[in-house]
Amino acid sequence: MRIGIYGATGYTGVELIRWLRRHPQAEIVFATSRTYAGQRLSDAFAVADDLPLVDASAADPASCDVAFLCLPHGETTIRTAQEVLATGARVVDLSNDFRLRDVEHYATWFKHPHGAPELLAEAVYGLPELYREQIAKARLVANPGCYPTSVLLALLPLAEAGLLDGQVIVDAKSGVSGAGRSLSLKTHYVEANENFAPYNVGHSHRHIAEMEQELGRAAGAPLHVIFAPHLLPVSRGILSSCYVRLPRDLAPDAVRKIYTERYAQEPFVRLLAAGQLPTLAHSVHSNLCVLGLQQVDDRGNWVIMASEDNLVKGASGQAIQNMNIMFGLPETTGLQ
Numbered sequence: 513m514r515i516g517i518y519g520a521t522g523y524t525g526v527e528l529i530r531w532l533r534r535h536p537q538a539e540i541v542f543a544t545s546r547t548y549a550g551q552r553l554s555d556a557f558a559v560a561d562d563l564p565l566v567d568a569s570a571a572d573p574a575s576c577d578v579a580f581l582c583l584p585h586g587e588t589t590i591r592t593a594q595e596v597l598a599t600g601a602r603v604v605d606l607s608n609d610f611r612l613r614d615v616e617h618y619a620t621w622f623k624h625p626h627g628a629p630e631l632l633a634e635a636v637y638g639l640p641e642l643y644r645e646q647i648a649k650a651r652l653v654a655n656p657g658c659y660p661t662s663v664l665l666a667l668l669p670l671a672e673a674g675l676l677d678g679q680v681i682v683d684a685k686s687g688v689s690g691a692g693r694s695l696s697l698k699t700h701y702v703e704a705n706e707n708f709a710p711y712n713v714g715h716s717h718r719h720i721a722e723m724e725q726e727l728g729r730a731a732g733a734p735l736h737v738i739f740a741p742h743l744l745p746v747s748r749g750i751l752s753s754c755y756v757r758l759p760r761d762l763a764p765d766a767v768r769k770i771y772t773e774r775y776a777q778e779p780f781v782r783l784l785a786a787g788q789l790p791t792l793a794h795s796v797h798s799n800l801c802v803l804g805l806q807q808v809d810d811r812g813n814w815v816i817m818a819s820e821d822n823l824v825k826g827a828s829g830q831a832i833q834n835m836n837i838m839f840g841l842p843e844t845t846g847l848q
């Protein structure tokens with residue numbers, strides 16, 4: 513497959529390139545950057561890879577079968593998706609531009625109308641564990657957000673079984689690469705190192721929109737997510753702790769069985785044994801989402817924990833998983 517990458521010099525872009533270099537069917541035909549156009553990837557990052565970088569205006573989307581958009585969300589991403597799709601190539605977008613299905617839902621969360629509502633309606637939410645068949649046929653795949661990937665994989669089995677009672681509480685922590693490579697005070701070394709900071713607490717983080725959209729669809733009823741994200745002083749990794757109340761009479765073995773059956777065929781979801789809980793080390797540098805189930809008391813309270821690498825299963829690894837599905841390759845190709 514011939515691959516184009518827009519935004520190759522960001523954290524998700526360079527992670528994508530690392531994995532694609534080991535993918536037996538992938539050939540990178542162009543990689544774009546505004547800042548480093550005319551230079552090599554090794555000029556932008558401490559990596560031994562001389563991939564040439566070009567300005568997006570010099571990239572020919574018709575030369576690729578699929579383009580990955582690793583750009584900030586907004587006008588540039590939407591325009592680039594339109595240009596690529598017009599050539600007949602397919603798109604996997606890593607931003608949050610195409611993840612919401614409903615234009616009004618989008619306008620509520622993003623505070624402005626969507627720039628290409630027809631594409632919003634067409635895009636497939638790229639969580640393979642949920643939409644494998646639709647992804648296979650899609651022209652445009654909206655790769656899920658990093659936090660939502662962990663939270664959805666933690667809670668979908670319960671939502672699908674009708675066991676969530678309308679509200680979940682999610683306490684999540686992310687490594688600093690989750691904020692992207694642009695400089696900001698919050699991610700400045702002295703601010704982040706040896707610190708642990710909450711941010712966007714309340715019903716304000718845009719990832720909530722995705723979580724509520726997909727959990728609500730799975731449950732067949734609206735679901736309210738109370739979300740508290742935190743910045744962890746590590747480079748990568750997400751750990752999400754999801755607090756739920758299940759029916760009191762549901763036995764622990766029955767809860768575990770729901771998960772083992774739901775994920776029996778999933779190559780990138782691992783359920784830890786009873787008594788074990790996931791840590792960042794279980795998942796970083798892999799495309800795995802690792803789950804742990806913890807009963808809290810006999811009143812139906814449980815904590816479901818999920819660990820993933822925000823740059824792999826939470827972004828570029830999942831994007832490659834989607835590409836494999838779109839092109840009929842074994843889903844694990846290049847990802848193990």
Ligand SMILES: NC(=O)c1ccc[n+]([C@@H]2O[C@H](COP(=O)([O-])OP(=O)(O)OC[C@H]3O[C@@H](n4cnc5c(N)ncnc54)[C@H](OP(=O)(O)O)[C@@H]3O)[C@@H](O)[C@H]2O)c1
Pocket residue numbers: 518519520521522523524525544545546547548581582583584585588606607608656657658689690691692693694822823826827
């Ligand atoms: N970081 C994560 O963990 C993560 C996880 C899931 C999804 N995402 C999403 O994936 C996308 C990329 O994230 P990232 O963390 O890789 O971001 P990043 O590190 O900030 O990189 C963004 C890339 O886009 C280019 N760029 C920046 N502004 C641009 C503009 N206005 N027009 C064209 N190119 C521009 C940047 O480099 P040049 O200046 O060289 O062009 C760079 O290549 C974002 O939409 C993000 O929300 C990120």
